[in-house]
Amino acid sequence: MPEVTGELGAMERSLRARRDAGSKLVVPYVMAGMVPEWIEVLQAVASAGADAIEVGLPFSDPMIDGPVIQAAGLASLGRATTVHGVLDALAGAEIGVPLVVMTYYNLVFRTGHRRFAASLRESGVAAALIPDLSIEELDPWAAAAAWGGVETVLMVAPSSPQARVAAIVARAQGFVYAVARMGVTGERRALGADALAVVRRAREGTDLPICVGIGISTPEQAAEVCEVADGVAVGSALVRRLLDGEGPEGAARFVARFREALGP
Amino acid sequence: MGDPGPTGRFGDFGGRYVPESLMPACLELEVAFREAWADPEFHRHFESILATYGGRPTPVTECHRLSDRLGIRLLLKREDLAHTGSHKLNNVIGQALLTERMGKPRMIAETGAGQHGVASATAAALFGLECTVFMGEVDTQRQALNVFRMELLGAEVRTVTSGSRTLKDAVNEALREWVATVEDTHYCLGSVMGPHPFPYMVREFQRIVGTEARAQCEALLGGAPDVVVACVGGGSNAIGTFSGFVDTGARLVGVEAAGGAAATNGVPGVVHGMKSRLLQDEDGQILEALSISAGLDSPGIGPEHAHLGAIGRAEYRSATDEEVLGAFSALAETEGIIPALEPAHGLAWIIAEAGRDIPAGSSVLLTLSGRGDKDVAQVRELLAGGR
Ligand SMILES: Cc1ncc(COP(=O)(O)O)c(C=O)c1O
Numbered sequence: 018m019p020e021v022t023g024e025l026g027a028m029e030r031s032l033r034a035r036r037d038a039g040s041k042l043v044v045p046y047v048m049a050g051m052v053p054e055w056i057e058v059l060q061a062v063a064s065a066g067a068d069a070i071e072v073g074l075p076f077s078d079p080m081i082d083g084p085v086i087q088a089a090g091l092a093s094l095g096r097a098t099t100v101h102g103v104l105d106a107l108a109g110a111e112i113g114v115p116l117v118v119m120t121y122y123n124l125v126f127r128t129g130h131r132r133f134a135a136s137l138r139e140s141g142v143a144a145a146l147i148p149d150l151s152i153e154e155l156d157p158w159a160a161a162a163a164w165g166g167v168e169t170v171l172m173v174a175p176s177s178p179q180a181r182v183a184a185i186v187a188r189a190q191g192f193v194y195a196v197a198r199m200g201v202t203g204e205r206r207a208l209g210a211d212a213l214a215v216v217r218r219a220r221e222g223t224d225l226p227i228c229v230g231i232g233i234s235t236p237e238q239a240a241e242v243c244e245v246a247d248g249v250a251v252g253s254a255l256v257r258r259l260l261d262g263e264g265p266e267g268a269a270r271f272v273a274r275f276r277e278a279l280g281p
Numbered sequence: 282m283g284d285p286g287p288t289g290r291f292g293d294f295g296g297r298y299v300p301e302s303l304m305p306a307c308l309e310l311e312v313a314f315r316e317a318w319a320d321p322e323f324h325r326h327f328e329s330i331l332a333t334y335g336g337r338p339t340p341v342t343e344c345h346r347l348s349d350r351l352g353i354r355l356l357l358k359r360e361d362l363a364h365t366g367s368h369k370l371n372n373v374i375g376q377a378l379l380t381e382r383m384g385k386p387r388m389i390a391e392t393g394a395g396q397h398g399v400a401s402a403t404a405a406a407l408f409g410l411e412c413t414v415f416m417g418e419v420d421t422q423r424q425a426l427n428v429f430r431m432e433l434l435g436a437e438v439r440t441v442t443s444g445s446r447t448l449k450d451a452v453n454e455a456l457r458e459w460v461a462t463v464e465d466t467h468y469c470l471g472s473v474m475g476p477h478p479f480p481y482m483v484r485e486f487q488r489i490v491g492t493e494a495r496a497q498c499e500a501l502l503g504g505a506p507d508v509v510v511a512c513v514g515g516g517s518n519a520i521g522t523f524s525g526f527v528d529t530g531a532r533l534v535g536v537e538a539a540g541g542a543a544a545t546n547g548v549p550g551v552v553h554g555m556k557s558r559l560l561q562d563e564d565g566q567i568l569e570a571l572s573i574s575a576g577l578d579s580p581g582i583g584p585e586h587a588h589l590g591a592i593g594r595a596e597y598r599s600a601t602d603e604e605v606l607g608a609f610s611a612l613a614e615t616e617g618i619i620p621a622l623e624p625a626h627g628l629a630w631i632i633a634e635a636g637r638d639i640p641a642g643s644s645v646l647l648t649l650s651g652r653g654d655k656d657v658a659q660v661r662e663l664l665a666g667g668r
Contacts, residue, residue, distance in 0.1 A: 077566040078449065078552050080456050081300045087443055099564050122298055123551045127565030148300045149551070153288060174302040176463065185301070199302055200461040 026168035028069060028115040028143040028191035032226040032248075035068055041279035042192070042248025043239075044228050045255050045272050046119065048073040048089035049106075050098030052259055056110045061265035062255075063113040066276030069192075070112065071146065071250060074103055074120035081148050083203030085253040088260060100124055100133075104140040117144040117170055117191060122158075125150075130157050134165030144168035144191040152185055159188070172196050173219050175211035186223035193219050193227045194250065197242070204253050205232035208241055216246045236278030243279055251275060282484070282524050282585065287311075289477020292591055294584035297476040299554045303456070306463045307554075311478040313383050318485060323378065330374050331489065334407065335364045337371075339490075341497040341646070346615040351635035354644040356506065357618070358494045360518065360651060367621065367651030368490055368518045369400035373469055375486035377404035380467040387411040387466040391455040393420055393448035393514070394576030394623070395427025396651055397471030402436035404469075412436040415454045417447040420575045427655055445569040448578050452553050472515025473583030476554030480583050484520045490648060491525020498646060505529035506644040512626040513537050513544065513597065514576050516583040518650035523595060531646075533595040535586060536630040538577040538605075541570025544590055544597030547581065557584040573602045573663065574622035574656075600629035608632050609653065609660060621651035622660070 025033070032042055045062050049055055049072050059070055075090035075098055082090070107116065118137060125133045125147060137145060145167055150158060152171070162169050168190035173182050176199060186193050195216050198209025212229055219227050229242045230250030239249040251272075258267050289295045289311075297307055317323040331337040339362050344355040360368035373390075380388050388410050392398030398414040405412030414431050418440050421428050431438050444450035452475075459468040473480040473487070498506055509526045511519035513535035523533045537544055547558035552567050559581040560568040570578040582597075589595035600608075605622060608629035613619045620628065627647045631639065639645060653660070 077444065078453055080453060080554075081302070081460065083457070084443070091444075094566065121551075123559075123561070123567070124565040126549075126551055126556075127561065127563075149298045149554070151297060151299060151301060151304050153304075154296055154298055172301045174300070174304075176302055176305045178305060181301075181304070196302055199463060201457045 026143055026166070026190055028117060028168050029225065031115050032068060032192050036226045036247045040281065041243045042068040042226060042228055043272060043275045043279060044069045044071060044248060044250045046071040046073060046250060046252035047259070048075060048086065048093050048256055049103040050075065050093035050096055051089040054265060056106055057265040058259065058268050059112050061269040062272045065269035065272040067114055067272055068248065069115045069117060071117050071119045072107070074100060074118055074124055076121040076124055079121060081201050083201040083253060085204070085257045085260065086202050089256045092260070100128060104136050107142060108140040115143040117146050118142050119146045122147050122150045125158060130161035131164060134161040134167045137167050138165045144170050146170040146194060148172060152188060155188065170194055173215060175199055175215050179218060182218050183222040186219055186225065189223065189225055193223060193225050195219050195227050195229045195246065197229050197231045197233060200231065202231055202252050204234040204257065208238045212242050213245050236274045239275050240278045249275070282527050285477065285481050289481060291585040291588035293549070294557050294587040295477060295480060296556050297554060298551045298556065299476045300460065302460050303463065307476050307478070313379055314478050314482045317379055317382055327375055327378060331371060335370050335374065336362060337489065338493045339363050341494060341501065343501065344616050347611065350615065351632065352641040353635050353639060355631065356498070356501065356644070356646045358490060358522065358646060358648045360490060361618070361620065361649050365400045365403050366654065367396045367400065368487060368521065369397045369471060370403070371489055371521070372471065372483050372486045372517060373400040373404040376467065376469040377408045377410060380410060380469070381408055383467060385465055385467045388469045389413045389415065389455050389458050389466055390469045390471060391415045391448065391451035392471065393451065393578055394574065395420065395424040395431070395655060396576060398438070399427055399430050399434070401469050402431040402434035405436060406434045413458070414438050415441050415451040415458070417441045417445070417451045419446045420448065423575050423659065424655060447569065448575065449567065449569065449580050456553070472517040473520045473585060474515040474553060474555060474581065480555065480585055483517050484524060484585065487517050487521025488524045490518065490521035491523060494522060494646060495525035502644055505531040506646040508532045508534060508639055508643055508645045510534045510536060510627045510631055510645060511648040512577060512623045512650060513582055513586060514579045514623060516586045518648050520583060520585055522648045523589070527594065533589070534630070535595055535597045536627045537597060537599045538570065538572030538574055538626055539599040539601045540572035541578050541580065542599040543580060543582045544586060545599055552581060555584050557581045558587045573605060574626065576623045577626065598630050600626040604629035604633060606660065606663060618649070619653035619657065620649055621653050622656045624648065624650045
C-alpha cells in the first residue's frame with residue numbers, strides 16, 4: 018500500500034476524516050451553468066448533506082456521458098458558459114464542501130496545464146477528474162496539478178486488469194472513482210453487476226476513500242453499493258431533476274434522501 | 282512513416298485519450314493488430330480478399346484531355362473502381378479480419394457521407410458479422426440512399442441526434458456504444474483518427490493505395506510524380522497514398538474542405554481519443570466543420586497529418602464548395618468520370634493552381650478516393666439552385 022506522505026489535499030483530508038469516522042460519502046454531480054441558479058444548487062446540495070461535489074465543466078464532445086448529462090452540457094454551453102466564467106463564480110461563492118471539477122482533457126490542454134491548475138486553486142477547487150486522461154497520458158497534467166496543489170481523482174473500471182487498477186490507485190488523489198458499469202453516465206434501474214467487484218479490487222491497492230459512480234440512481238442502490246464502497250457519486254439522476262426545473266430545493270430534497278439512506 | 286511505438290505518437294500528436302473503461306480494449310486491439318500484421322498468413326488473406334472481392338489493384342488513369350487544358354500531366358489513382366466505390370473497403374476488410382481474429386461477433390462504425398458505413402456493412406455481410414452504423418441525422422438526410430444501402434446489406438443504421446448531428450457526433454456515439462459493448466464488439470473506425478492504434482492501423486491497411494500507385498507511376502513516368510495530391514477528411518486515403526511517396530522527392534499535398542480546414546485553421550487539442558489539430562474555440566469547445574461534402578466534415582485531421590504538416594513533409598490546402606462543384610463537372614465532362622465530392626476537393630486545388638503553385642508541365646497524381654454516384658442527387662440540386 019502506498020505510504021501517505023506530505024500534506025494531504027483538502028479533498029482527501031476531508032473525505033478520509035468522514036470515512037474514518039464511520040460515515041458514507043455522498044458526492045453529487047452538478048453541471049456548472051446548466052441553470053442560472055447553479056451556484057445556489059451547489060450550496061443547497063452541500064447543506065443537504067453532500068460530502069463533496071463534482072462540478073461539471075461543459076464540453077462539446079462528452080465521450081463518456083449519456084443523454085441527460087449531454088443535455089445539461091448543451092444547455093450550459095447554450096447559456097454561454099466558459100471555463101473562466103465558472104471558475105470566477107466559484108471563487109466568489111462559499112459552498113461549504115470540497116469541490117472536484119469534472120471535465121474533458123481538451124479544456125485543460127487548451128487553457129494550458131499550469132494555467133488550469135492555478136485557476137482551480139484560485140477558485141478554491143480542490144481536485145480535478147478528467148475521464149479521458151488515461152494514466153499513460155497523465156504526466157503533463159499531474160506535474161501541473163502537483164505544482165498548483167490540485168488533487169487528481171482517477172477512475173478504475175470493471176474492464177481494468179488488476180495491474181492497471183494497482184497503477185491507477187497508486188496515483189489517485191482525493192478519492193478513487195470506481196466505475197460501476199461498462200457504459201456512459203445515465204440512470205439505471207439496477208446496480209451494475211460489476212460494481213462491488215471493482216470496489217474490492219481497488220481496495221487491494223489503496224486505503225483512499227472509494228466512491229462508486231456511473232448509473233447510481235436511487236438511495237437503495239447507494240446503500241447496496243456502500244456495503245463495500247465508501248460512498249457514491251450521483252450524476253444523471255440529480256441532473257435530470259434540475260433539467261426538469263426542480264431547482265435548488267428539489268436538488269436538496271433528492272440529495273437528502275441519499276444522506277438519509279446512508280446515515281449521517 | 283514508421284511505427285508510432287507503444288504510445289502511438291507521431292511527433293507531438295496521437296496518443297490515447299480515452300476513458301479507463303476503453304483503455305484495455307485499445308491495448309488489446311494494439312496487440313491483436315501487431316500480431317496479425319506480423320503474420321504473413323494474415324497479409325495473404327487480406328490481399329487475396331482485396332484482389333478477388335475488392336477489385337484490386339485499382340488502375341492509374343492518365344487524364345489526357347484535362348491535362349491538355351491544365352498544362353500539366355494529371356494521373357488518377359482510381360479508388361472509385363474498388364468495390365463499394367471508395368478506398369474505405371481496404372480498411373474495413375483489414376478490420377473485419379481482425380474482428381474475426383479477436384473472436385468478436387459484432388462491428389460498429391461511424392459514417393459521414395455513408396461510404397465507410399456502406400463499406401463496413403459490406404465487410405460485415407462478407408464475414409457474417411453483426412453491424413451497427415452510427416450516422417448523424419443531418420447526414421442521413423444528405424445521404425439517404427446510402428442509409429438504404431447499409432440496410433440492404435443487413436446493417437442497422439442508428440441515427441445520431443446528439444450534438445451537431447453530423448460525423449463528429451457519430452464518432453462520439455460510436456465510442457459511447459463501444460464502452461458499453463466492448464466485450465463482443467469491435468469499433469471499426471473509418472479513418473486515421475481516434476486513439477492509438479487506430480491511426481497507425483488504418484494507415485497500414487490503406488498503405489496498399491500508395492504502394493500500388495508508386496509502382497504504377499514508376500511504370501508510367503519512370504519515377505515518382507512531381508506532386509501527389511489527396512483529399513483529407515480524417516486523412517485515410519491521403520495517408521495511404523502518401524505512404525508510397527514519402528521517401529521520394531514528390532510534393533505531398535492534402536486538400537481539405539474550406540469549411541473544415543483543420544490542418545490550416547486548427548490548433549492542437551484532444552478529441553475522439555487523439556491529440557491533433559482541431560477546429561475549436563478559445564475555450565477548447567470543438568467546432569463543427571461544414572462543407573458540401575459530408576465525408577470531409579471532420580473537425581480534426583489524423584495525428585500523423587498534423588505531424589507531417591509540422592515537420593514540413595506534407596502541405597495542406599483547402600478548396601471552397603464552389604471550386605469543388607466546378608472540378609466535379611470538369612472531370613465528368615473531360616474524362617467521363619464522375620468523382621465523389623471528397624476527391625473533387627483535391628482536383629479543385631489542382632485546377633486552381635495548375636500553372637501557378639503547380640508549375641506548368643508538372644506530373645501530378647491525384648487519388649480519386651471515390652465515385653460520385655452518392656453525390657449526384659445533391660449536386661443536381663446545388664446546380665439547379667444556381668448554387
Ligand atoms: C470518397 C471519400 N473520400 C474521402 C473521404 C474522407 O476520408 P479520409 O480523409 O479518411 O480519406 C471519404 C469519407 O467519407 C469518402 O467517402
